Amino acid sequence: MYKFLTKSLLFTTLLILLFAIYLNIFGKYIDYFYEKFTTPKQFSLIIGDSRAKGGIFPKVLDSCLKSTDYQTPTYNFSFTIAQSIYGPSYLEAIKRKLNTASNNQLFILQATPWMLANREPETKKESDSSFVDSPPHNMMNMISNPNIEYLIKNFDYFNFKGIFRKNSVLYKDGHSVNNNLPKNELVFQKWKKIQLDIFLKWKNEWRPSEYRMNWLQNTVTYLQQYGTVIIVRMPFDQEFLEIENRFWPEFDIDMEKIANDNKLIYLNYSTKSDWSTFDGHHLDKYGAKLFSQRLSNDIMKY
Amino acid sequence: MLFNSIEFGIFLPIVFLLYWFVTNRNLKLQNLLLLVASYLFYGWWDWRFLSLIIFSSFVDYYIGIWLSKTHVERTRKLLLATSILVNLGFLGFFKYFNFFAESFADAFTLLGNPIDASRLNIVLPVGISFYTFQTLSYSIDVYKRKLAPTHDITAFFAFVSFFPQLVAGPIERATNLLPQFYKKRNFDYSKAVDGLRQILWGLFKKVVIADNCATYANQIFNNSDDYNGSTLVLGAIFFTFQIYGDFSGYSDIAIGTSRLFGFNLKKNFAFPYFSRDIAEFWRRWHISLSTWFRDYLYIPLGGSRGGTWMKVRNTFIIFIVSGFWHGANWTFVIWGALNAFYFLPLLLLNKNRTHTDTVAQGKYLPTLRELFNIGITFALTVLAWVFFRAENIGHAFSYISEIFSKSIFTIPEVIPSITIALIGFFVFIEWINREEEYGLNLLKINSIVLRWLLYILILFIVLLFRGDSQGFIYFQF
Numbered sequence: 001m002y003k004f005l006t007k008s009l010l011f012t013t014l015l016i017l018l019f020a021i022y023l024n025i026f027g028k029y030i031d032y033f034y035e036k037f038t039t040p041k042q043f044s045l046i047i048g049d050s051r052a053k054g055g056i057f058p059k060v061l062d063s064c065l066k067s068t069d070y071q072t073p074t075y076n077f078s079f080t081i082a083q084s085i086y087g088p089s090y091l092e093a094i095k096r097k098l099n100t101a102s103n104n105q106l107f108i109l110q111a112t113p114w115m116l117a118n119r120e121p122e123t124k125k126e127s128d129s130s131f132v133d134s135p136p137h138n139m140m141n142m143i144s145n146p147n148i149e150y151l152i153k154n155f156d157y158f159n160f161k162g163i164f165r166k167n168s169v170l171y172k173d174g175h176s177v178n179n180n181l182p183k184n185e186l187v188f189q190k191w192k193k194i195q196l197d198i199f200l201k202w203k204n205e206w207r208p209s210e211y212r213m214n215w216l217q218n219t220v221t222y223l224q225q226y227g228t229v230i231i232v233r234m235p236f237d238q239e240f241l242e243i244e245n246r247f248w249p250e251f252d253i254d255m256e257k258i259a260n261d262n263k264l265i266y267l268n269y270s271t272k273s274d275w276s277t278f279d280g281h282h283l284d285k286y287g288a289k290l291f292s293q294r295l296s297n298d299i300m301k302y
Numbered sequence: 303m304l305f306n307s308i309e310f311g312i313f314l315p316i317v318f319l320l321y322w323f324v325t326n327r328n329l330k331l332q333n334l335l336l337l338v339a340s341y342l343f344y345g346w347w348d349w350r351f352l353s354l355i356i357f358s359s360f361v362d363y364y365i366g367i368w369l370s371k372t373h374v375e376r377t378r379k380l381l382l383a384t385s386i387l388v389n390l391g392f393l394g395f396f397k398y399f400n401f402f403a404e405s406f407a408d409a410f411t412l413l414g415n416p417i418d419a420s421r422l423n424i425v426l427p428v429g430i431s432f433y434t435f436q437t438l439s440y441s442i443d444v445y446k447r448k449l450a451p452t453h454d455i456t457a458f459f460a461f462v463s464f465f466p467q468l469v470a471g472p473i474e475r476a477t478n479l480l481p482q483f484y485k486k487r488n489f490d491y492s493k494a495v496d497g498l499r500q501i502l503w504g505l506f507k508k509v510v511i512a513d514n515c516a517t518y519a520n521q522i523f524n525n526s527d528d529y530n531g532s533t534l535v536l537g538a539i540f541f542t543f544q545i546y547g548d549f550s551g552y553s554d555i556a557i558g559t560s561r562l563f564g565f566n567l568k569k570n571f572a573f574p575y576f577s578r579d580i581a582e583f584w585r586r587w588h589i590s591l592s593t594w595f596r597d598y599l600y601i602p603l604g605g606s607r608g609g610t611w612m613k614v615r616n617t618f619i620i621f622i623v624s625g626f627w628h629g630a631n632w633t634f635v636i637w638g639a640l641n642a643f644y645f646l647p648l649l650l651l652n653k654n655r656t657h658t659d660t661v662a663q664g665k666y667l668p669t670l671r672e673l674f675n676i677g678i679t680f681a682l683t684v685l686a687w688v689f690f691r692a693e694n695i696g697h698a699f700s701y702i703s704e705i706f707s708k709s710i711f712t713i714p715e716v717i718p719s720i721t722i723a724l725i726g727f728f729v730f731i732e733w734i735n736r737e738e739e740y741g742l743n744l745l746k747i748n749s750i751v752l753r754w755l756l757y758i759l760i761l762f763i764v765l766l767f768r769g770d771s772q773g774f775i776y777f778q779f
Binding site: 001003004007008011014015018019022152155160161163 | 308322489491494495498754757758761762765766767768
């Protein structure tokens with residue numbers, strides 16, 4: 001028995017070691033979020049969904065903001081629309097990732113009607129229960145490498161085959177780059193149509209939420225203890241804006257109100273569609289770089 | 303709890319350590335641990351259905367005891383009938399109620415008297431087809447005095463619910479498994495290592511072969527109207543490997559897990575796709591079910607001892623019942639009947655036991671004739687699987703008619719090269735190990751370093767090429 005246990009232990013250790021090396025080298029290719037839970041606590045967070053995750057490059061921000069007093073480097077703590085929704089659970093995750101040792105941080109909060117929507121059926125009380133089993137909500141440990149908790153809780157998120165095509169890369173500063181760009185206009189239009197259909201579905205099924213607005217306010221209040229908060233509405237093609245406007249006509253007014261109430265800046269790029277995207281609303285790596293520069297410049301003005 | 307889940311990866315080592323280090327001095331305690339672990343394993347899916355297993359175990363345990371106490375043949379028959387009624391009653395209700403209700407309604411509609419079928423919203427308890435057959439075998443064997451009834455209630459309950467094979471087999475006979483609960487199990491290093499190796503191979507079959515094939519089989523079967531004949535052939539072949547990888551993978555993990563605890567389960571698959579005729583295929587596919595039907599249905603019906611008519615009748619009965627066991631759908635019945643058609647000529651010409659050895663024994667390659675026979679048998683099997691996988695009989699026929707159209711000579715519209723390469727690798731490994739107990743015998747390699755490298759390589763293949771997670775097909779049976 002002891003021979004069996006010793007050998008099993010040795011084999012398991014070897015396996016874990018190899019797996020840890022594999023994750024360390026290839027982790028950025030095989031999971032959309034894993035790397036976000038392998039870095040230490042961070043200052044100056046970018047909060048948002050996949051548009052912010054791939055659309056705001058911390059390095060570009062840092063190079064522009066280095067002359068300011070903001071605590072850098074910034075860190076992209078955005079996820080995708082499935083997980084990024086303002087509420088108690090996302091705020092708790094932010095608290096677990098945030099390094100509170102500085103009061104001079106910069107927080108960029110992406111605002112979209114979908115991150116502030118009620119996704120529950122009308123009969124159901126609004127809560128975070130439908131997504132608390134996904135990262136970052138189900139993660140207590142946000143800072144270890146390798147992150148065993150993430151492996152156990154979110155193993156099914158991994159796409160281990162990702163190392164072959166390297167379609168998506170998640171960098172250590174939390175931003176991601178999509179290398180799988182449309183090959184021609186036809187493919188682009190096809191992808192855009194898929195996204196538009198998703199937006200239409202949300203428009204029909206979801207509702208603007210007072211509850212989520214309150215939690216955006218709570219998130220702002222919490223983060224303002226540690227620095228400056230900026231609310232940003234990202235750019236995209238105008239067809240998407242039309243759907244969002246039909247879903248929540250007063251959205252910009254509501255954001256302005258939050259900005260005024262909290263003495264913060266609301267930067268609205270939604271009417272500017274001159275940055276390149278790969279599906280109409282996610283900035284591609286070229287558009288993201290330009291947008292990050294523009295955002296930095298605008299932040300510097302204030 | 304699924305074998306290919308993180309939960310099971312945590313559950314198994316804990317039970318293993320408790321079994322060999324905490325309860326190893328006391329057999330009763332060890333059996334009790336297995337019982338609790340088995341109920342936890344099953345209850346992880348839905349604890350409410352544990353009551354069925356417990357009730358079924360109680361019934362058969364006490365019927366076994368009563369059978370030993372009475373010598374009045376009528377009472378004994380009554381007791382056996384009770385056991386059969388309870389077990390098949392549960393199975394019939396949970397698995398077949400809606401099927402019969404709908405079939406009756408359809409029949410009345412056909413006769414011009416349409417009636418509404420009253421459907422019940424019944425959840426099929428996982429593994430019910432397996433454990434009811436297992437516990438039934440106990441009552442029948444005690445009735446036939448082939449087995450002494452047990453008075454050890456813990457051992458009996460643990461036998462019925464033994465977690466490695468509880469939900470998808472192999473269906474164990476009481477004569478094989480139950481006595482193993484009476485004897486002290488000693489840890490056997492080689493047996494345990496062999497068990498781990500078999501688990502690894504089972505995992506590869508399930509996660510790499512079955513789950514990858516499932517993606518394409520589902521895509522093609524679910525949209526069969528949109529594809530040409532050659533693509534449909536590929537879809538059927540993918541399903542052929544999916545079901546084999548899925549089910550034999552489960553059996554390998556079950557047998558391997560049992561070996562870790564010192565138990566020997568029956569072999570359930572013996573490289574069936576290398577069979578040279580259908581009779582050989584059925585000696586190598588789902589062996590525990592085939593032998594169950596042979597011993598408890600075919601032989602009591604007279605087997606092949608009677609005249610030609612009796613042989614034909616019994617063959618059809620056993621294959622159709624076997625098909626029906628798989629599910630409450632006419633597609634399974636047709637699948638069973640088709641296999642009976644395949645099998646009958648061999649039986650009637652007395653050629654059903656021509657191939658009882660392993661193909662190309664002791665050689666690297668088969669002869670051309672063997673290869674031809676394997677190819678024909680495989681093709682017939684693939685064709686039968688279309689009925690098994692199809693949504694309904696109409697779907698199966700339209701699928702097959704498109705296969706036998708001109709479009710079979712066109713290039714397939716779906717060619718997943720990685721999955722095809724993985725199947726090729728899988729068939730190669732199985733072929734070189736076809737004379738072994740299971741597909742991954744690395745004992746021929748003397749160097750431990752090389753063996754470990756191969757284990758790691760297979761584990762990384764499992765990790766890198768795992769398909770989209772799918773449930774085990776046989777859970778629904």
